[in-house]
Amino acid sequence: MIHDLVHGFYGDIRRDPALGPIFNRVVADDWDAHLAKMCDFWSSVLLMTGRFKGSPMVAHARIAEIRPTHFARWLHLFRQSAERLCPPAAAALFVAKSEMIAQSLQMGIAASRGELPPSRPKPEGSA
Numbered sequence: 847m848i849h850d851l852v853h854g855f856y857g858d859i860r861r862d863p864a865l866g867p868i869f870n871r872v873v874a875d876d877w878d879a880h881l882a883k884m885c886d887f888w889s890s891v892l893l894m895t896g897r898f899k900g901s902p903m904v905a906h907a908r909i910a911e912i913r914p915t916h917f918a919r920w921l922h923l924f925r926q927s928a929e930r931l932c933p934p935a936a937a938a939l940f941v942a943k944s945e946m947i948a949q950s951l952q953m954g955i956a957a958s959r960g961e962l963p964p965s966r967p968k969p970e971g972s973a
Contacts, residue, residue: 847932848892851940852884855927864919872909891943902947903954912955917948 856877859865873880883900890898906912924944928937956962 847936848885848888851927851931852881852888854931855924856881856884858923858927859920862919862923865916865923868909868911868916888940891947892939903951903958906951907955907958914952917952921945921948 856869859869860877883898886895886897887900887902889895921944925937925941928940928944931937932940953962
């Protein structure tokens, strides 16, 4: 199921007008290796196999044009693929994990760019 979702989803990504150009530039001619890495990633995330070795934050932070709109589009396509290719319970698990991962990546990228909002001061009298 992981293989089918990863390959189906990235097939959609490659054709997407917003995300395709970014992925096709970054991944270039190494799609087989990228897809294998993504299968290992999802195997590690969902099945705790430990197969994935990599630094997703570093890889994503290097791509200067990534914006929150790209993550929103990625999540939309991922949800569509999961719902199309997986049984409902599995699709829900994939989607929930993808949303947590996207949020974490966005926060990390924002922090690396110095784009986080300043922390709010604590109200007077609070500990």
